[in-house]
Amino acid sequence: xxxxxxxxxxxxxxxxxxxxxxxxxxxxxxxxxxxxxxxxxxxxxxxxxxxxxxxxxxxxxxxxxxxxxxxxxxxxxxxxxxxxxxxxxxxxxxxxxxxxxxxxxxxxxxxxxxxxxxxxxxxxxxxxxxxxxxxxxxxxxxxxxxxxxxxxxxxxxxxxxxxxxxxxxxxxxxxxxxxxxxxxxxxxxxxxxxxxxxxxxxxxxxxxxxxxxxxxxxxxxxxxxxxxxxxxxxxxxxxxxxxxxxxxxxxxxxxxxxxxxxxxxxxxxxxxxxxxxxxxxxxxxxxxxxxxxxxxxxxxxxxxxxxxxxxxxxxxxxxxxxxxxxxxxxxxxxxxxx
Ligand code: NAD
Ligand code: LMR
Numbered sequence: 227x228x229x230x231x232x233x234x235x236x237x238x239x240x241x242x243x244x245x246x247x248x249x250x251x252x253x254x255x256x257x258x259x260x261x262x263x264x265x266x267x268x269x270x271x272x273x274x275x276x277x278x279x280x281x282x283x284x285x286x287x288x289x290x291x292x293x294x295x296x297x298x299x300x301x302x303x304x305x306x307x308x309x310x311x312x313x314x315x316x317x318x319x320x321x322x323x324x325x326x327x328x329x330x331x332x333x334x335x336x337x338x339x340x341x342x343x344x345x346x347x348x349x350x351x352x353x354x355x356x357x358x359x360x361x362x363x364x365x366x367x368x369x370x371x372x373x374x375x376x377x378x379x380x381x382x383x384x385x386x387x388x389x390x391x392x393x394x395x396x397x398x399x400x401x402x403x404x405x406x407x408x409x410x411x412x413x414x415x416x417x418x419x420x421x422x423x424x425x426x427x428x429x430x431x432x433x434x435x436x437x438x439x440x441x442x443x444x445x446x447x448x449x450x451x452x453x454x455x456x457x458x459x460x461x462x463x464x465x466x467x468x469x470x471x472x473x474x475x476x477x478x479x480x481x482x483x484x485x486x487x488x489x490x491x492x493x494x495x496x497x498x499x500x501x502x503x504x505x506x507x508x509x510x511x512x513x514x515x516x517x518x519x520x521x522x523x524x525x526x527x528x529x530x531x532x533x534x535x536x537x538x539x540x541x542x543x544x545x546x547x548x549x550x551x552x553x554x555x556x557x558x559x560x561x562x563x564x
Contacts, residue, residue: 237268237299239354241314243345244321245273245303246283248473249362252480253320254286258295262484263491270300274310274321311348314357316491318483319345319373322363324474335365335555336562342369343563346376353380358490358527361387362483366420367503367517368555372563374505374517383528386490387503389424389519391475391482392416395463396426399456400433400442410434411442415521416460416501417510417541418548419555424519425544426460428452430535453540494524499532510537510545516552 240257244250254271256262263269271290275283287303304310311317323337342361349357357380361370366387374385393416401408411433417425431442446452467475489500499521506512509520509531521532537545 235267237270238263238315239270239272239313241272241274241310241317241319241353243274243310243317243319244363246275246279246286247320247324248476249320249479249483250275251286252476253318253483254290255293255295256480256484258290258293258298260297261481262487264488265297268297268299270302271298272302272304272310272312272314274304274307276321277305280305307345307348308352311345311352314349314353316487317349317353317357317359318362318487319359319369320362320483321345322369324364335368335558338363338365338369339372339559339562342372343376346373349373350377350379355379356381357384358487359385360483360486361385361503362479364420365555365559367519367552368559370503370517371515371552371556372559382505385505385517386486386529387420387517387519388479388483388486389416389420389501389503390486391479392420392424392426392460392463392519393501394478394482394485396428396431396456396460399459400428400431400446403451403456404433404442404445406433412498413521414442414501415499415535416519417545418519419552420503420519421551422461422465423548423551424461425541425548426457427541427544428456429538429541430521490524490529491527493526494522499523502529504529504531507531509533510535512545512549513553516549516556518549518552 242250283303287301290301323334370387396414397408397411400411414431415427428442432439433442433445501519502522503517503519506516506518508514512518522529
């Protein structure tokens with residue numbers, strides 16, 4: 227379905243859960259405009275939310291119709307998880323209980339893991355074979371882990387979580403520091419968990435200059451900033467947005483979710499990697515099976531972890547702290563389910 231040679235491609239069916247919420251409201255028009263799968267790819271959008279949000283969800287459906295998107299070939303708005311998951315090629319799972327000001331991500335764990343177990347069962351039985359899944363809702367890595375465990379028919383490689391927002395935030399901080407355009411910065415890495423423990427790593431990042439690509443570390447020339455303020459700002463950006471807006475980041479989360487799926491399906495540009503939360507194969511000493519954010523390149527709908535990057539002691543410590551936190555989240559999630 228991804229490589230159809232027809233001029234008029236077959237539509238791809240995309241599920242968005244929590245579609246009446248604020249990320250959902252920002253995301254569905256981006257998908258319908260082709261920002262996720264390309265300007266020549268027709269889409270059918272399935273939107274799921276809970277009973278209490280049914281009226282608002284129907285309002286979103288009315289707006290999608292009113293916007294007269296040329297690529298939008300169908301919309302389903304439902305509170306029935308089976309109808310929502312049926313024959314979907316891509317599932318973007320945004321639905322859940324969001325973190326509010328003052329709450330830690332662990333506080334939202336018990337509310338969300340049981341939702342993810344139920345949705346895993348529905349996707350397992352009703353999604354299209356080879357469905358690609360992106361979990362956005364927090365705790366994103368652990369929700370994706372639960373989904374992976376309870377949807378055994380979906381290939382492990384097809385279950386991912388969003389750390390592209392953190393990746394984009396890291397690019398943004400370097401571009402602001404150097405006063406260069408964000409598109410001239412590439413190859414930052416987010417290692418680990420989408421939490422305040424995440425490790426934003428600029429050691430391998432490069433910046434396009436008039437005289438070629440230069441290491442970001444050399445241009446920044448301030449190791450202390452890279453090891454402190456840069457990391458803290460990226461780690462705390464979600465909380466800073468919640469404090470400022472009294473709601474979690476919606477515009478940037480929706481945009482980054484489009485970036486994640488677009489690069490996964492259509493491929494990353496040559497010489498560029500992005501960060502994705504994926505099932506660890508043991509690379510860089512990360513315990514196998516954890517959903518952990520790595521630098522990945524994508525080609526023909528498959529991601530591969532970028533191998534061979536040099537890891538210094540400072541990085542090793544932060545990467546291990548993320549693995550430890552994710553192991554703890556995993557046990558906590560299982561204790562919530564039991
Ligand atoms: P929101 O509260 O505005 O929307 C969540 C929606 O999910 C609501 O409409 C709610 O009714 C719905 N919902 C609740 N339970 C559901 C269920 N069982 N099935 C389907 N829908 C359900 O929240 P939001 O601001 O849109 O954030 C959504 C999630 O994304 C939160 O968990 C938030 O923490 C997370 N988030 C993640 C990232 C990231 O980078 N990974 C960034 C921003 C926000
Ligand atoms: C974000 O990174 O903006 C979100 O995950 C919000 C949060 O709960 O931290």
